[in-house]
Amino acid sequence: MESVQNVSQELNVTEDTELEKVQESNPKEFKKDIFKKLRGGFLIVLGYLLSPLCWWNDLLFNLPIAYGFGYVCSFFSPKLLLPASILGYWLSNIVGILLMQFGSKEMFQKEPQEHNLKKELFTGLISSTVYTLLIVLLIHLKILDVPILFSNS
Structure with a gap:
């Protein structure tokens, strides 16, 4: 039992000294690596919030962005509001x-x-197109309801 504790203590000491060696030998690269991972994590979270993988993001992120894009495009022609909003959502x-x-x-x-x-x-274009076509198919098969804004009546 004591030998197991001694081995685990030696492993902890070895791991600590290895980490210290890495930090001391290359502190700039260590900080750069951590910054790179934080930036990558931020991009993943932001991308997830904008992507079709997040089911609740549309109301908070994508639809306001899409409407803003459509609104800006409607300055050129009022008929562009709906098509540009769909394009903005897709983008x-x-x-x-x-x-x-x-x-x-x-x-x-x-x-x-x-x-x-x-x-x-x-x-990205292919995966978003497949997602958009899936949503259109679900609407066409009447699995998803659409607001009265898009109804033919």
Whole structure:
């Protein structure tokens, strides 16, 4: 029993000294790494709030952004309010997915790599399009109710 305690104490001391060596040998890189992980975590949270993965985000984030985008576009033509709002909603979902991708790369990649923006935009575009088509299908099949604003009557 004493030998187990001695081994665990030695392991704790070894871990502490290793951490101190890393912090002492490269304090700038250690701080930079922590900042990078915090920034990545912030981007993941912000992206999650804008993405279609968060079920409650629409009322608080995406719809006000979409309406604001549509409102600005309606200055050019009043008929653009609804189509531009739909486009703004779709774009806010794409931005959310892209922010989550950038944040996860910041947090989980050890070595810095170049971002392939074209590939990431394509992935975000495809996933948001699939999500939008799924919502349209659910509305068409009358699984989801739509407000009276969008009814034909």
